[in-house]
Amino acid sequence: MATKTKTMLFLFSILVLASIEVSHAGGIAIYWGQSGSETTLNATCNSGLYQYVNIAFLNKFGNGQNPVLNVAGHCNPANGGCRVASLAITNCQRQGIKVMLSIGGGIGQYSLASKEDAKKVAAYLYNNFLGGSSSSRPLGSAVLDGIDFDMELGSTEHWDDLARYLAAYSKPGSKVYLSAAPQCPIPDRFLGSTLSTGLFDYVWVQFYNNAPCQYTSGDTKGILASWKRWADIKAIKKLFLGLPAAKAAAGSGYIPPDVLISQILPDIKKSPKYGGVMLWNRYYDRVNGYSAAIKSKV
Numbered sequence: 001m002a003t004k005t006k007t008m009l010f011l012f013s014i015l016v017l018a019s020i021e022v023s024h025a026g027g028i029a030i031y032w033g034q035s036g037s038e039t040t041l042n043a044t045c046n047s048g049l050y051q052y053v054n055i056a057f058l059n060k061f062g063n064g065q066n067p068v069l070n071v072a073g074h075c076n077p078a079n080g081g082c083r084v085a086s087l088a089i090t091n092c093q094r095q096g097i098k099v100m101l102s103i104g105g106g107i108g109q110y111s112l113a114s115k116e117d118a119k120k121v122a123a124y125l126y127n128n129f130l131g132g133s134s135s136s137r138p139l140g141s142a143v144l145d146g147i148d149f150d151m152e153l154g155s156t157e158h159w160d161d162l163a164r165y166l167a168a169y170s171k172p173g174s175k176v177y178l179s180a181a182p183q184c185p186i187p188d189r190f191l192g193s194t195l196s197t198g199l200f201d202y203v204w205v206q207f208y209n210n211a212p213c214q215y216t217s218g219d220t221k222g223i224l225a226s227w228k229r230w231a232d233i234k235a236i237k238k239l240f241l242g243l244p245a246a247k248a249a250a251g252s253g254y255i256p257p258d259v260l261i262s263q264i265l266p267d268i269k270k271s272p273k274y275g276g277v278m279l280w281n282r283y284y285d286r287v288n289g290y291s292a293a294i295k296s297k298v
Contacts, residue, residue, distance in 0.1 A: 023269045026276025026298050027051025028291050029179075029204055029240060031102065036073025038283035041085055045092035049291040051276065052202065053092060054100045054148045054179070055085075055139070059108025062121050067128075069138045070108070077138040086140025093145070100179055101129045101139075102148035110151075112158035122165035131174050146177030146201070151190035160194040167199045177201045181242060181278070184213035184226050186233075196235050204240035204278030205230055208253025215255045220263050223255075231271045238275035241268060245285035257293040265297055 029052035032044050044053060060068035068077075075082040092099050103125070104110055112118045127134040129144045147166055151159055163178055170176045179202040180195060182188030188195070195203065205226075207214050213226035231239055241264070244250035255264065260277075268274055276298050277291075285291050 023266070024272065024274045026240070026269070026274055028276055028295060028298055029054065029202070029278040030285060030291070031056045031279070031281040033057065033071040033074060033102075034281055035283035038281070038286055040074075041088040042091055044282055045088070045095055045097050049285075049295055050097060052098050052100065052179075052278075054102040054150075055144075056102040056281070057105035057108065057150065058101060058103045058125075059105045060110060061103065061124070062111050062117055063113045064117075065109065067121075067124060070105075082138050083140035086142035089139065089142035089144065093142075098145040098177060099142075100146050100148040100177065101125070101144050102150050102181075104150040104152060106152050108153060111154035112162060113155075115158060115161045118158045118161035119165050122162055122169070125166065126169045126176070130169065130176055131171075132169075146175075146179065149178070149180040149191060149194065149200075152183075156190050159191060160197050163194055163197055163199045179204065181206055184208075184210045184223075184230070186226075186229055195233070198235040198237075200235075200237065202238050202240060202275060203230075203236050204242045204275075206242040206280075208242070208244050208250045208280075211252065214253035215259070215264070216252075220259075224264065224267055227268050227271075231268075231273050236273060239271070239273045240275045240278045242278040242280070243290075245279040245281065245290040246288035249280055249284035257290060260294055261297045265294075 028050050030050045031054045032038060032041060033056040057070055058067060059070050089099050125147055126132040128137050129139060131143050149159060166176050166178060178200045180191050180200050181204050182191045184205050184207045207223050213222055215223045244254050247254045279285050279291060
């Protein structure tokens with residue numbers, strides 16, 4: 001009788017556990033570098049808010065151009081003034097934060113003229129920001145964790161080639177991480193075929209400035225339906241909900257923290273591909289306190 005009771009209790013426990021929906025934990029990714037008022041990179045990482053930091057942007061490269069890093073008012077890479085960032089990058093990484101270089105952006109001059117051009121840009125990125133060597137490393141000797149693709153201008157071709165060449169630099173114990181920030185309409189104009197390579201470790205989709213697939217006041221249906229479509233893409237490993245950190249950070253698509261916590265996160269965290277939330281950007285997050293408001297629920 002006692003054995004039968006124990007068996008029934010065990011089966012009941014299994015049924016209860018099976019009925020509980022799994023909720024996956026995530027982290028917050030932030031873009032840093034486009035405002036001199038957003039605090040230093042050190043302060044950004046020491047805030048304890050972020051798991052990923054994208055240094056933005058290398059916004060001029062490819063097609064025979066000399067690459068240019070633009071980090072707003074923080075430092076001047078042209079005279080070597082940004083090499084001091086090496087210590088900050090190392091500090092971030094010691095805290096378990098992945099630091100990526102974001103290439104592209106909404107303002108700049110960048111494109112890839114050919115597969116060979118993609119190979120040359122990959123070599124430049126590896127030697128100047130990743131595990132290679134160069135006498136002109138703009139951010140000093142620190143080795144960044146990888147490259148973030150934020151393609152919004154110019155040609156739509158050869159980004160998949162660039163991803164393949166960068167991924168090929170990975171070695172045991174020294175992986176080159178790849179991330180991307182496509183717009184939420186599927187397929188993304190610039191990165192649709194590139195994401196299909198399956199080489200990207202993190203995809204933080206911009207669910208804003210695109211009415212059909214973003215949050216509109218009181219209506220979560222559009223953004224949740226779009227999230228599901230993105231999560232259904234087999235090539236995507238980890239998916240992040242990309243949002244503006246304040247109303248002023250984007251033209252549309254801002255989600256109040258309480259709405260995100262109560263109406264959106266509980267749904268999207270059920271996905272095994274859920275990676276967390278990406279915010280644009282550190283300046284607006286510092287002013288609005290968005291990540292601090294949501295971190296415990298992400």
